[in-house]
Amino acid sequence: MNKSTLALAVAMGVLAQQASAAGFIEDSKASISSRTLYFDNDAREGGADQRQTVTGLKFDFLSGYTQGTVGFGLDVQGMVGINLGGGIDNHSTTTANTVTPVDSDGTPVSDWSRLGGNAKIKYSKTELKVGNALAPNLPILVSNDGRLLPASYQGAIVTSKEIDNVTFTAGQLNREIGRASSNWAGIAAGGRKGSNAFRFGGADWKVTKDLTLQYYYAELEDYYRQNFLGLVHVFQIAPDQAFKTDLRYFNSKSDGKNGDADYSYKNGYYKDGGEVDNNTWSAAFTYTLGGHSLTLGHQRVSDDGGMAFLNNGSVVDGRGRGEGEGGTSVYLYTDIMYNNFTKAGENSTFGIYSYDFAKLGVPGLKATYTYVSGRDVRNTSGNGSYDEWEADYRVDYTLQSGPLKGLGFSARHATFRSEGVENFDQNRFYVNYTYALW
Template sequence: MKKTKAVLAASISLLSFNSLGAGFFEDAKSSVGLRTLYYENDIRETGGVDQRQTAQGVRVDYLSGFTEGTVGFGLDVQALLGLNLDGGFDNESASTVNTVTPVKSDGSPVDSWGRLGGNAKVRISKTELKLGNALAPNLPILVTNNSRVMPQAFEGGVINYKEFDGLNLVGGKITNGSSRASSNYSALGVSGGSRGSNSFVFFGGDWTPRKDLLLQYYHSKLENYYVQDFFGLVYTYQIVPGQSLKADLRYFDNGSDGKVGAGGYIFNNAGGFASKPGEVDNKTWSAMFTYTLGSSALMLGYQSVSDDGAMVYVSSGNVRDGNNNLEGQGGASVYLFTDAMANTFVRAGENTTFGQYSYDFAANGLPGLKAYFTYLKGENIKDRAGNGQKYSEWERDMRVDYVVQSGVLKDFGVSLMRGNFRTEIPGSQGGADIDQTRLYLNYTYSFK
């Protein structure tokens, strides 16, 4: 009898395996990625907490294909492991959020941490739905941060509708997130908000009516914090082969939702002037123009943040649980040109002029080698004390990337980044001069 049950169970398992169809396995892709990061963050203020740390990340991805038939089913699995190799804070503090690793109760970094997640996916024609906790949106209203050894991940569902050529419609709901320096999932929030929200809903799309023009619109709402509308336009004019001019225009309109401004649903408005300090009332627009000539590219742009409040976006670094313990470990990205190494230049009233020069050394016989130099200057930051004082701040970033093009180490990449940030804003209002260095060693091996 036991033998019969065992054979029956094996037959059912084999039947289930075969019913997946050839596409599920034949179209599957899997990879192993390694990232080593040396991170140095020197806060040049009296009593500042400096961080010097080296960590190793291991990432394993399995992305299945879809089963055959009108409705196809698939599964994506992601396993992540982080190892603290050396260092931490030179002045350990339990109240300080480590941006590279999770921390223990005394503020020191953990030795290792990990995360296992995945997404179930369904495809009908050209429409695809993903449900799970390894979502990595890259949208104007929600950008996944991947600047440490582990990528940020979100839990929820996202649907992509691509039935018409040139039109991609996106919608979904995110309920929780896991930051770049965390193994657990927590509710969502904003800068300064200690109460979590489990509802970030969004919809929108990208329309490419012609190959040189992109039009975008997205709407989102983080319950009890904010509602947001985004409009974008990207146009590329090909002057002659090897020479082009690109315009990228972005506009955000942000307002309050629900309980924001009361209890723990507070938005700190980036420490700048705001007519409603705890609430959301903001309009941010930016324009960027890039002139490309052969291997060189020069980018110039301008960004304006309205006086009523700072730019708002999902950031869970301040979210706390029922026992007032910090749940998130910080780390967020925002779809702005000013999202630089050390600062984002999004304080209320801040007007930022920025530029970047980049060069690709392939034409000089060094394919895979690229260099970037960026400078940003923010002005008109009003003192939140209301005394009429205005502040400015600036940042200078340099970056060199090299990717091995052939041989045993093909696709092995090295990135060296150095940033210097200086601000006139006093420490009592969140100002601090920062020197930051990052060294990345990246390698991904794809099995298919």
């Protein structure tokens, strides 16, 4: 047991002694979630294919807080994943595995599990969580849950709402475990060594009921420093009609040892051998009418290097991968099933159309189509460019009544084509269900 896990266990033990205090149990929630995933990735040029089926269970216990000026609580999370078949054949060079951990010979493990938790303290409208089951959902770090089990982080995060209409968030993380891993590691960013500290802070300010402004600062030690600015405005035209404007800007610069051999950041081409120097902006406009939703937008990545982000495997062979291929999501509309369109020089136009069939009397059914066209991507040498595109189709349905109310199904297909890298067709099918214990 490492020191951090031991410290967490001690904290859990102390808090458990207060479990009889009013609020700790009375306000607690517990649930068991199941997910089964069929994953099929077809490399069109004879590369590494993958076909695999896995299933998993996740237990969550979220306590309330003990009474008093300062309240104490505890969250516990346990997960297990089981490989039902498929994945890499260690005798073949044309298969791959990205859904489960692997043994030393490269074959997928039959099962894997982990147990974690967070001790939490609340004073007034400020909450501190310390542990190894943290899952941030912030512009500078979006924890990914795109495969079987979610990624988790170890460290501390504080959230404060002491000022009306403003939410402050700050923290430091020092370890991560990927969604297809059973081992904790330093926080990765494409280099040969992980960083020991990811520090961040920022605020979401709801200026009016329709306008939200965001600012966040993040620093991955020895890799990069990043500033984020965001604006979201919703103009309510009618009760079932609205127009949304979403503007996002990231500025990333080198930090510490970045550029050295062990800390060289790779996401496509880099002018100075892995030193981070990037600006990425996007503008998206969404019109909704009844069950229809249409988003059109544009995104631009500067020429000197790809966008910087925690990747935990998202950068493979110098190529930025999307939600499907990495362990961390990116807070961009272009982060879709296979690719994320964040390489140096990439100039992307995107569109998203979705329809909620509840308007036709079929609640729980929704269909979405996404298309992204990326142009002028600088190749890894910087002496040329290429274009790429991806089209995604998705249908989701959740049972609305009966003994299996809440059982959800999701079918997804992606077609990715590129002049610079391999082409892929990918299919996924999810079955999700969450049962509330209390």
